[in-house]
Amino acid sequence: MSAAPSSKPRVQRRRLPFTLFALAGVMLLKAVLLVLVVAGATLETLRPILGLTMDPALILAIRGTPWVSATLVFFAGLLTLSVIGILLRLRIGWLLGMVVTGFFVAIDIYGYMNNGANHLWMGLNILTVFYLNQRDVREAVGAAVSLSPDDAGSVV
Numbered sequence: 001m002s003a004a005p006s007s008k009p010r011v012q013r014r015r016l017p018f019t020l021f022a023l024a025g026v027m028l029l030k031a032v033l034l035v036l037v038v039a040g041a042t043l044e045t046l047r048p049i050l051g052l053t054m055d056p057a058l059i060l061a062i063r064g065t066p067w068v069s070a071t072l073v074f075f076a077g078l079l080t081l082s083v084i085g086i087l088l089r090l091r092i093g094w095l096l097g098m099v100v101t102g103f104f105v106a107i108d109i110y111g112y113m114n115n116g117a118n119h120l121w122m123g124l125n126i127l128t129v130f131y132l133n134q135r136d137v138r139e140a141v142g143a144a145v146s147l148s149p150d151d152a153g154s155v156v
Contacts, residue, residue, distance in 0.1 A: 023131035024083045030124050031079040038069045094141040101128045
């Protein structure tokens with residue numbers, strides 16, 4: 001008699017899709033930019049290169065107001081936590097990214113309506129929303145709803 005193998009079959013996790021890494025990169029870039037705004041050290045040299053339209057008085061107000069700086073660092077931390085969660089395939093990371101990005105998009109819309117939009121930041125937020133809503137990203141974190149062929153006709 002031959003002995004049956006006692007090892008359990010290994011479950012292989014799918015590789016992380018490229019869009020997940022692109023999303024993580026964009027979100028980390030946004031976190032770094034928030035920290036740079038708080039630090040203010042390189043913002044004056046980057047402003048003409050990137051075409052940022054922030055008023056210098058606003059930059060000084062951000063650096064001079066502790067609660068504004070703390071809020072920006074807090075959001076940078078939330079973005080970083082979201083990236084970690086997304087790379088670990090946790091749905092909470094994806095949800096956190098959606099909430100933070102939704103908050104930023106609301107601020108972008110307000111800024112656009114009042115002629116104070118930062119088009120670079122707005123573009124990064126649009127790119128983030130695009131990647132957060134990709135099917136392979138949602139499937140990787142368990143946020144996608146997959147319908148069986150029988151259920152496809154009964155969606156309301």
